Amino acid sequence: MKGKLIIIEAGDGSGKATQTKALYDHLQADGHRVHRIEFPDYKDDSSALVRMYLGGAFGEKAADVNAYAASTFFAVDRFASYQRKWRDYYEAGDIILADRYTTSNMVHQAVKLTDKTERENFLDWLWDFEFTKMGLPVPDKVIFLDMAPEVADKLIAARAEETATKKDIHERDTDYLHRCHNAYLELADKYKWDKVICNEGNNPRKIEDIHRDVYKLVDKLLKE
Numbered sequence: 001m002k003g004k005l006i007i008i009e010a011g012d013g014s015g016k017a018t019q020t021k022a023l024y025d026h027l028q029a030d031g032h033r034v035h036r037i038e039f040p041d042y043k044d045d046s047s048a049l050v051r052m053y054l055g056g057a058f059g060e061k062a063a064d065v066n067a068y069a070a071s072t073f074f075a076v077d078r079f080a081s082y083q084r085k086w087r088d089y090y091e092a093g094d095i096i097l098a099d100r101y102t103t104s105n106m107v108h109q110a111v112k113l114t115d116k117t118e119r120e121n122f123l124d125w126l127w128d129f130e131f132t133k134m135g136l137p138v139p140d141k142v143i144f145l146d147m148a149p150e151v152a153d154k155l156i157a158a159r160a161e162e163t164a165t166k167k168d169i170h171e172r173d174t175d176y177l178h179r180c181h182n183a184y185l186e187l188a189d190k191y192k193w194d195k196v197i198c199n200e201g202n203n204p205r206k207i208e209d210i211h212r213d214v215y216k217l218v219d220k221l222l223k224e
């Protein structure tokens, strides 16, 4: 029996890593067989082209690499992770928790296409490419952490200062990140992703409060 593939999805700096870790700890404490994965898989060689792209090797702006080319970099990284790291667990019935997935390509690459028909064509192509041709599993649940982009901007800036890390080409482009947030809202409707509100006005909600909402959705899925 196949397991459950659960995706925590959101714009940059919106708390995905924080919430994925909290959910993982909670499900482990509940006694579930659960595994945590993240995309890009930065520490693995499979993400080499993603790191080059986000580091600006092909151009300083997201738009310098077209949606189709950039998507393949991320998809190949995902395929390598699936084949080597979690397919066996998933097929044995375990829970796989992913911080980002194909759903990130659906948003962050699709926004590069401004024409509605071109964007729809891209989304159809991507679905076929990753889920049918590459054979990656379709998620059982996608939870979108809806953090207002102005609040995420502040979290990204604080983290960049705290960790002294350079922002990637997506993070440096505030306008692009804000367009991604609109695309998240549209796609959450289109693909029936669950949405958890993560800010109250100009401030993030408490990490524990967001976690409680996320856990409730997952607990319901696991009891179905």
Ligand SMILES: Nc1ncnc2c1ncn2[C@@H]1O[C@H](COP(=O)(O)OP(=O)(O)OP(=O)(O)O)[C@@H](O)[C@H]1O
Pocket (backbone or CB within 6 Å): 010, 011, 012, 013, 014, 015, 016, 017, 018, 019, 155, 156, 159, 204, 205, 206, 207, 210
């Ligand atoms: N609800 C919250 N309240 C306050 N700070 C938060 C909250 N959630 C996350 N943070 C902090 O904001 C920063 C970004 O969070 P996190 O790394 O979890 O986001 P992310 O979505 O995984 O980021 P990225 O897209 O860059 O991978 C971190 O420094 C984290 O500690």
Ligand SMILES: Cc1cn([C@H]2C[C@H](O)[C@@H](COP(=O)(O)O)O2)c(=O)[nH]c1=O
Pocket (backbone or CB within 6 Å): 012, 013, 039, 040, 054, 074, 075, 100, 101, 102, 103, 104, 105, 106, 108, 109, 170, 171
């Ligand atoms: C997995 C994945 C990611 N992206 C984009 C989304 C972000 O802007 C970056 C990754 O940055 P993070 O802050 O380290 O999460 O890449 C994408 O376009 N397609 C994908 O499949």
